Amino acid sequence: MKYSSKDVVAYSKAKEYIDTAIIPLIPFSFEDEEMSSLSFQKDVIQIYVDQIERELKGRVFVIPEYYYLKQDKIAEEKERLQAFIDHIAKQPFKYIFLVTSDNKWRKVTKDMDIELIWIPGIKDGHLEQAETQQVIKSQVQEIQTLIMDSWNE
Amino acid sequence: MADKKNQVSRRQFLNYTLTGVGGFMGAAMIAPMVGFAVDPLLKGEKDTDYVYVMDVNEITNEPQRKTFQVDQVDGWYESKVDRTAWVYKDENDEILALSPVCTHLGCTVDWNSNQDFPNEFYCPCHDGRYDKNGVNIPGTPPTEPLHSYDFQIQDGKLMLGKAKARKGA
Numbered sequence: 001m002k003y004s005s006k007d008v009v010a011y012s013k014a015k016e017y018i019d020t021a022i023i024p025l026i027p028f029s030f031e032d033e034e035m036s037s038l039s040f041q042k043d044v045i046q047i048y049v050d051q052i053e054r055e056l057k058g059r060v061f062v063i064p065e066y067y068y069l070k071q072d073k074i075a076e077e078k079e080r081l082q083a084f085i086d087h088i089a090k091q092p093f094k095y096i097f098l099v100t101s102d103n104k105w106r107k108v109t110k111d112m113d114i115e116l117i118w119i120p121g122i123k124d125g126h127l128e129q130a131e132t133q134q135v136i137k138s139q140v141q142e143i144q145t146l147i148m149d150s151w152n153e
Numbered sequence: 154m155a156d157k158k159n160q161v162s163r164r165q166f167l168n169y170t171l172t173g174v175g176g177f178m179g180a181a182m183i184a185p186m187v188g189f190a191v192d193p194l195l196k197g198e199k200d201t202d203y204v205y206v207m208d209v210n211e212i213t214n215e216p217q218r219k220t221f222q223v224d225q226v227d228g229w230y231e232s233k234v235d236r237t238a239w240v241y242k243d244e245n246d247e248i249l250a251l252s253p254v255c256t257h258l259g260c261t262v263d264w265n266s267n268q269d270f271p272n273e274f275y276c277p278c279h280d281g282r283y284d285k286n287g288v289n290i291p292g293t294p295p296t297e298p299l300h301s302y303d304f305q306i307q308d309g310k311l312m313l314g315k316a317k318a319r320k321g322a
Contacts, residue, residue, distance in 0.1 A: 010258070010259075014258055017257075017258055017278075017279055017294075018258070054261065055260065055261045056260050056261075056277070056278055057258065057259040057260050057261075057278075058255060058257055058258025058259050058260040058276070058278040058279065059258070059260060059278035059279065148277050
């Protein structure tokens with residue numbers, strides 16, 4: 001499910017089946033040297049999330065992206081994110097996954113009741129290339145297995 | 154006198170003609186604009202496109218997962234989308250191309266993926282199960298069989314169209 005008018009209707013009817021939330025954490029910046037790599041990372045994360053959503057649509061809800069400035073202090077971001085997560089957890093969502101390629105989150109989310117899926121940033125490349133797509137496909141499968149394993153725990 | 158009443162004065166005549174002609178010109182300008190604006194909505198979904206998926210002689214009794222691309226027109230957006238089908242021959246040697254979208258809440262089902270339920274389509278989200286013909290197994294969440302694609306065979310090539318609901322279970 002996505003946060004779109006069509007899916008939301010289905011969601012409210014089947015809430016008890018949809019117990020997993022995915023939140024993409026996406027940093028951005030307008031610094032010259034960062035802009036191209038950050039925007040590329042954003043594209044990549046969105047592809048991952050779209051693919052996962054497609055496969056596990058009936059149990060996974062993709063929350064609107066959490067955007068923040070790259071130069072923001074991560075400690076302050078943590079508070080805002082925590083409030084964001086608290087609100088979502090109330091729905092209730094039993095499993096909450098954060099998806100990001102920003103490794104700053106690793107430390108701060110350790111004591112939070114969520115799972116962090118860190119996707120290694122792909123260097124600027126072409127998403128149309130067959131090899132890149134192959135890499136993404138196999139990694140998406142890995143992440144899917146990880147999510148499914150946590151359901152069966 | 155009666156004649157005079159029915160007569161239209163020069164001023165009135167000019168008024169009528171101007172409104173009439175003006176109205177037509179206005180309509181002539183606005184109609185195409187409205188037309189262009191709502192055009193994508195009027196077109197609706199294309200129902201006739203068939204896409205090549207595989208050769209008929211490659212189809213086995215074991216379901217094979219095939220991916221193909223279709224042009225999807227979705228209101229304002231037109232895009233290429235990946236579709237997947239499970240293609241195989243059933244026990245009567247008839248070709249079946251099933252959509253992998255679980256009829257419960259739309260997850261993607263897999264063939265023979267769960268050791269506990271061999272030779273079944275299995276949905277990882279809520280343990281939905283379908284037998285080899287794609288018919289949902291009672292007692293699991295799905296309420297109808299997997300949808301099947303319309304297909305055509307041209308020169309030994311299997312072409313798939315749209316996935317449609319089937320009767321059963």
